[in-house]
Amino acid sequence: MSDILGAISVSSSGMTAQAQRLRHVSENIANADTPGYRRKSIAFHEVMEGGVTPGRVRLDRSPLDRVYAPGHPLADDSGHYDGSNVELILEIADSREAQRSYDANLKLFDQARQMTSRLLELLRR
Template sequence: MSEISQSLAISASGMRAHAARLRLTSENLANVNTPGYRRKVTSFEQEFKVGEATGLVRKGKTNLDQSELPKIHDPSHPLADAGGYIQGSNVNLMIEIADAREAQRSYEANLKMFEQTRKMSSALLDILRR
């Protein structure tokens, strides 16, 4: 694989991984007030080809945050137990906003690298045509 196409592939894999991370963050934000909802988290994994690192990344397995769910006293809620408590969500709004911003900035950085590589490739073709 040429260096230019490898650079494009690496940037594209980063954009795919951060887009997936942003989707999970959006799901978490949408369910911040859903009783019993557990925050979804993921990590990135490096891709290998015949035991050799390719530089590509992908979204790893999606896991549920196992931290304790807060108990909310609301006896009128249909899901309330005998003591009048429901389990809240373990989504922290500030953490999710920070994660969304980080994923967005990382996506944009990969997009800039993709665009820069494409411009360099185009300039190289122009030079070769002369």
């Protein structure tokens, strides 16, 4: 029984971590055109019994795109301003990966829940 509860715990921590990852990917996509915005990423840390926990949010330190728009209010004397460093293709790929990982953890959670339910039914007889 403890193996089943462990599987539920591991899958639950995976879903929580992937949900937080999806939140940051969504923020990155929403702010792709925001001047000065830096891409956010998050790393996961393994905890006891195989689960994961989200780590600190990190800002991507790669250089910001220089955008030429002389009429923009943030433009400097040369007509440039700092854009964001968000790559939409990368964000879409990250969102798909996070969604697939979330779905895999959800299936594991559901299977462990069904096994627990069946075990309890057998014990009642």
